[in-house]
Amino acid sequence: MKSDLKIIPLGGLGEVGRNMSLFEYDGKILIIDMGFRMPEEDMPGVDFIIPNISYLKGRQKDIVGAVFTHGHYDHIGAIPYMIEKLGNPPLYASGLAGGIILKRQDDFPHLQKLNLTQVKAGSRVKLGPFVVEFFKQNHNISDNFGFFIETPVGNIVHTSDFKFDKNPVYDLPTDYEKIKALGKRGVLLLLSDSTGAEEEGHSLSEEVIMENLEEIFKVAKGRIIAATFGSLINRIQQLIALSEKYGRRVAVDGYSMKTNVEICKRLGYIKSEKGTLIKTSQMQEYPDSKLTLICTGAQGEGQAVLMRIANGEHRFVRLKKEDTVIFSSSVIPGNERTVQFLKDQLYRQKAKVYHYKMMDIHAGGHAQREELRQMIDLLKPNFFIPIHGQYSMLVNHAELAKGQGVPEKNILVVENGQTITLGPKKMVLEKGRVEANYIMVDGLGVGDVGEVVLRDRQTLANDGMFVIVAIIDRATGKVRGSPDIISRGFVYLRESKELLYETRKKVIETVNKTTGGGGPVNWSYVKDNIRNKIGDFLYSKTQRRPMILPVVIEV
C-alpha cells in the first residue's frame, strides 16, 4: 500500500469547529490544524470539545509535523491539550497564527516549549514525503493560509476557511491568478470549506461593511460601543481606522480582545496612530463624542463586557441615552435568546442599537456558493471532498461540485474518523472507522467527563437530587431515629415540610419491612428498595424524578 495516501479527518466534518485532519503516506503522518469546538447545550459544565487522537497513540515518531491554517481557536485551540501526547512535533503557522498560539501557551506554564516555526505566504516546507506550500486566503483574520500539498500520489489543495474579497480593508485582495496558477500545476484532490455551502451568492466584501459602519460613525453623537468577536481582527482594525477618521479615541475591553489586539499591534497586523488607543479607565477624560469602545460580548455571554455594561455592572462605563451600540457580528446558533435579552436591556436604557439584521455591518468569513463554484473552476480538481461544516453543508457542497463538472464518483462526503485512500487515479472510502468521538475538556480534566457524567448532570439539572441517610440498628434491623434528608434542586424545602415528613415515614416503613426478617440483611437490596419506593412516592406527589441516593449506615 506504499503507493496510496491515507486521509483521516478527526474533526470538523459534520460539525462546525474542532478542525483536525491527518495525511499519512508510507507510515509518515502530517497533521493539519488542532482545533476545538464549543459544547452543545446538553453538555453542562463542559468547557470545550477536542478531537480524539487515539489513532496517533504510540506513533509520535511518525509525525512529521503539523501545519495551521490560521489563528482561530477552532483551528488551533486544542494544541495545549494534545501537544505533549503527540510528542511535541514541529509546528508551522503564519506570523499572526503563530503569535496567538505562543501567547495562549503562556496559560499552560507546565507544558514544554513549543517547536514552532513561523512561515510566510509562498513558503515551502518539506515534511517527510510531503511538501507544503502556504498560500494567502482572505478570511476575517489576517494571515490566513490555504495549503498546496505535494504528495507522492499528486497535489492536494486544502483551502482552509476562506472567502474571496476583491476589496478587503487593510488586507490584500484575493489573488485569483495565483490560485489559477496553483490549478495549472494540477490538483488531484481539493478539500474545500463548506461552512457557507447553504448560502446563495457571494459573501459581502469588507468594503461594504466599512461603508455601512461609517454611516453610523457619521451620525453618532455620544459614545460608540462596538461589540464583536475578539478574534475578528479585521473588524477591530476597521473600527480603529474609522474612529481615527472621526476623531475618536479607542478603548478595547474584554480579555480575549485585549490579548489579540496586543499581539496584532506588536506584530503589525493592527495599525493605529499614536495616542488613539487608550485604557478603559481613561475614558472619562474625553468627551463622549470622542470615544469608541470596542468590546467583547456580542453573543450575549454572561460575563463579557457588553453584558456587564447593559446590566450596569461595568467598572467604568454606564450606558447613556446618546450611546450607540453596534453588534458587528452574526449570532452563533444557540445564542439567539441571550442576544435578544442583551438587546432588550440596551433598548430599556434608550441606547441606539444597530445589529446585522438591520444593516450590513457584519460579514462572515466563509465563501458562499458563488465563491465555492469559483474555487472549483480555478483549481479544476480530479477529486473533491467537502470539509468544515455540518453534514447538510457537506452534502450541499458535494452537489455544487457535481454541478461544476466534478464527476459524481470522484466526490466523497466523509465523516470524522473515516479513512480515505487516495491514489493517482482513484479515491476510495474505507469501511473501518478510527476513533473520532468527542473528547470533553472540563477544568483540568481532559476526557474524564463522558456519557455517564453528562447523563447524571442532566438528571440533576432537570429534577435535582435527594439524599436519604438512614441509620440502622444492627441489633434490631430497624431505623434509628428519623432519616436525614438532603435535597437540592428538587423542591423548595422550607415549603415542603409535609412532603419531607411523609417521605421519612415511607423510608422507615420501607427499611423496616425489608430488614425485619431477622436473617442477614442484603444492604444493596435495601438501598434499591428505598430508591424505587421513594422515587415512585415523590413522583406521585410532584411528577418530578430527582436523583435518589440512599445512604444506609449500620451501627
Added chain:
Amino acid sequence: MKSDLKIIPLGGLGEVGRNMSLFEYDGKILIIDMGFRMPEEDMPGVDFIIPNISYLKGRQKDIVGAVFTHGHYDHIGAIPYMIEKLGNPPLYASGLAGGIILKRQDDFPHLQKLNLTQVKAGSRVKLGPFVVEFFKQNHNISDNFGFFIETPVGNIVHTSDFKFDKNPVYDLPTDYEKIKALGKRGVLLLLSDSTGAEEEGHSLSEEVIMENLEEIFKVAKGRIIAATFGSLINRIQQLIALSEKYGRRVAVDGYSMKTNVEICKRLGYIKSEKGTLIKTSQMQEYPDSKLTLICTGAQGEGQAVLMRIANGEHRFVRLKKEDTVIFSSSVIPGNERTVQFLKDQLYRQKAKVYHYKMMDIHAGGHAQREELRQMIDLLKPNFFIPIHGQYSMLVNHAELAKGQGVPEKNILVVENGQTITLGPKKMVLEKGRVEANYIMVDGLGVGDVGEVVLRDRQTLANDGMFVIVAIIDRATGKVRGSPDIISRGFVYLRESKELLYETRKKVIETVNKTTGGGGPVNWSYVKDNIRNKIGDFLYSKTQRRPMILPVVIEV
C-alpha cells in the same frame, strides 16, 4: 378615579408568549387571554412559565369574565393552572379556541367544569362596564379574534396576534373595510401585536406557501413527510388538500397534532375527503408515492415524531432514499442546534430535505412592518401601546406608530406589571408595579420552583455533586472508619480512585483537627469546614466546583 380605566399587562410584554392582561374599571375586571411560555435555557426541568395573578387574589367577585383571542397555548395554556384561583369566571372564545380549551381541560380531571361560551365573529358580549365585540383576524390558526372593546372612557382595539392576508387558503381574506369601519367608530387606544415589528415589508400570503408546497408535491416520488407545529392548523389543511390533489393518503402523527386535527375535523375547521386520513399503522398498505405523513418535530424536539423517524426509532416509519422531508415551520430561537442535528440525520439517510431557508414553505403568523402601519392607518387611534413581543420589538413598533402620525406623547412602551391609566383625553403610566414575575410550572408544582431551586439545578448541572458522609465517634471526636463519598456528575468515579482516596484523607484530617479540642463540638462549624476545605481541594485538583454536601453523624 371612577372615570379612569386601568390596563395592567401581566405577561406578553418584553417577551414572546405568556400573554395575559387586565382591564379594570370601577373595580370590575376583564381578563384578556391566559397564556404560558416555554422556559429559558437556564431553567432546567421547568415545564413552562405562567403569569403571576397575585393582583387578582381575593378579587374573584370583581372578575366579569375572560375573553380569548385564539387557541394557541401562548394565549390559553395557563387556564388550568389559574382558573380555580380566579373563581372559575365566565370564559368567551371562538368555536375552535373553545374546542381546544375544553379538550385540554380533559387532562385536568380534578378541576371544576369550565364556564365557557363559544362566540362568533360579530358577537357582542356585555361584561360589567365593558362590551366586547369580536372581529375576525387572519393568523396561522382559524377562528382568530381581535377585540373591539367599548369602555366608559372610549373604544379600545386589541388586535390579538394577526397578519393581513388577501389570499389565505381555506380561510376568508382580511376584511379591510370591516376594520376601517371599526376605526370610524372612534378608537381611543390601539393595543397591537409587535412580534413582527422588526421585520420589513409584508408577511407572505399563505397562497404563496401553497404554491411552493405544490412544487414539492409535483416532483416527489416517494413518501412526503411534512413536519410542522401541531398548532398550525392552516398548514395542516394545506398539506391535506395537496395530498388529495396528488392522490396521496394522509397519516397524522404526534400527540398534539393528532388531538388538534381531531378537534378541527369535528368542528369543521379541517376538511378532508372520506378515506384521505389513515392511521400511521396503515401506511404500509399503500405505495410510497401515495402517502403523506404530517407530523410534529420540526423543532428537533427529542421525543417528537420526526426525530424518532430520523433516529430509526419510529414504530412504523423507516426513512428511505426516495422520501421527501419538508420542514414547514420556522426555527424557534434557541432550537437552531437541534434542528441542524435533525437535518443532518435526515441527510445522512439520503432523504431529500426542504426547509424554509431554501424555499418559502413557511409563513409566520404575525403582521410585519407594512401591515402594522396599515393597521394604524385603518384604525387611526388616539393612543397607542405596542403589545406582544420582546422589548426591542415594542420599541421598534412604537417608533413605527410615531411615523404613522400617532403623537409621541400618546405612545407608551409598557412592561409587564405596570399600570396604565386611561381617560377619554389622557393616558398615563403609573409609577408602581403589580407583581408580574415568572411563575414556573414543574410537574404538579405551580410556583414552588423559584430562584433557589433553579440556582441549585444550575450548579448541579455544571459540576455535579459530592456528598461526604462522616461517622464520628462521640467519645473520641474522631472519624470512625473511612468516610463514605457519593458523587454524581463530577468525575467518573471508577477512574478517580486516587482523588477519592486523597479526599477521604483530607476529610478525616479536617474533622479531627476541628473536633480534637475535647470540648463540646459545633457540628455546623465542622460541616462548613468540610465544605470549604474539600471544595478548595477538589477545585485545586480539577478546577471544578461540585456542590458539596457534608453529612456528619455522631455515634
